[in-house]
Amino acid sequence: MELVSHLIRDCQSTGDIQSKLKRLFAGTIEQMLEAEMEEHLGYEKNSIEGNNSGNSRNGYNRKTIISDYGESQIAVPRDRNGEFEPKVLEKRQTRTDEIEQKIMAMYSKGMSQRDIEDNLRDIYGADISQALISKITDKILPEVNEWQNRPLETIYPIIYFDGIVFKSRKDSQIINKCVYSVLGIDMGGQKDILGIWISENEGASFYASICSDLKKRGVADIFIACHDNLKGLGEAINAVFPETKQQLCIVHQIRNSTKFVQYKDRKEICADLKKIYGAVNLDDAEYAKEVFREKWDKKYPSIMRSWDANWAELTTFFNYPEQIRHLIYTTNAVEAYHRMVRKFTKAKAIFPTDDSIRKVVFLSVKEISKKWTMPVRDWAMAYSQIMIFFADRFVA
Secondary structure, eight states, X not given: OHHHHHHHTTOOSHHHHHHHHHHHHHHHHHXXXXXXXXXXXXXXXXXXXXXXSSOOEEEEEEEEEEETTEEEEEEEEEETTSOOOOSSSOTTOOBOHHHHHHHHHHHHTTOOHHHHHHHHHHHHOOOOOHHHHHHHHGGGHHHHHHHHTOOOOSEEEEEEEEEEEEEEEETTEEEEEEEEEEXXXXXXXXXXXXXXXXXXXXXHHHHHHHHHHHHHTTOOEEEEEEEOXXXXXXXXXXXXXXXXXXXXXXXXXHHHHTTTSOHHHHHHHHHHHHHHHTSSSHHHHHHHHHHHHHHHTTTOHHHHHHXXXXXXXXXXXXXXXXXXXXXXXXXXXXHHHXXXXXXXXXXXXXXXXXXXXXXXXXXXXXXXXXXXXXXXXXXXXXXXXXHHHTGGGSOO
């Protein structure tokens, strides 16, 4: 209370209190630096013990630091031999850890570097350039690399593949970069983003590198892989994980089927398509498909051509009971994750580098995964069925 009484003396407003706290903060830092210097030299200031000790004080350097209280001027003691290495505020450090933590927090919430710069100026009166903000956020790149190369589980019952496109600069041009994410459901039913991969061009070699990376990081088997039939992805999965069953996303298939359908026919066609994928079993689905063909093939022949070409992978889910079917017939799980990523990145229209994309997507993953505290819905029932259908592939 004595400190409080001293602080409020002569204060007329909250601004006066803030100003005093700012001076108190700077004075405390200076006192701590003086204590560190005494410990470094081994004697107190102005003590005769320092005579002929081989090292002594050599005045002060002035430094401006940025903290929660804004910008403060402090005096940093120095020694004659230049050996003093302060710990409370290291050499060349001009920001307290709290400011860097706030910058990282704002960046992880999707704020652009310009917005962060403006907020720091408005709140703390501190001018921190966008270049400096970029350097601060670059400090998480080693953590990003460690996360991207972390060991994975040996078995994943279900894995979803999907991509999201960002705009990026390259040689003074704006190009599209695909960030491909792999979302896995582990044996406990927990969702986990296994990694993010960035490419300018999607293709078989890119997908093969993703699957090979998963293999190198410890994934020995995937029971079911769900994706939206990107060219070359199915072949890449088969090459690396030959026993994996593949299920194409029914929702994507319906979107593609109705892309060029007249508006007046769309509702009826969607209802007829639902009779195919909503059938009780594969035989009923094949019958509904033929009924659809007879009704619509003359007007929209491309619809059934697409379903025929992908029929085996579109109907994989019919081999399993309802508890597994609802988990694999669509890639909505990873698409929902990408929608949340969009919320965190909507303020960033164009990314300057691949690293800037990695940083913001990684921070988005950290924020989103905080909500993934429970297993997926009805996992206990699904897992019991998985144990039956894939009993021979469980590691003893």
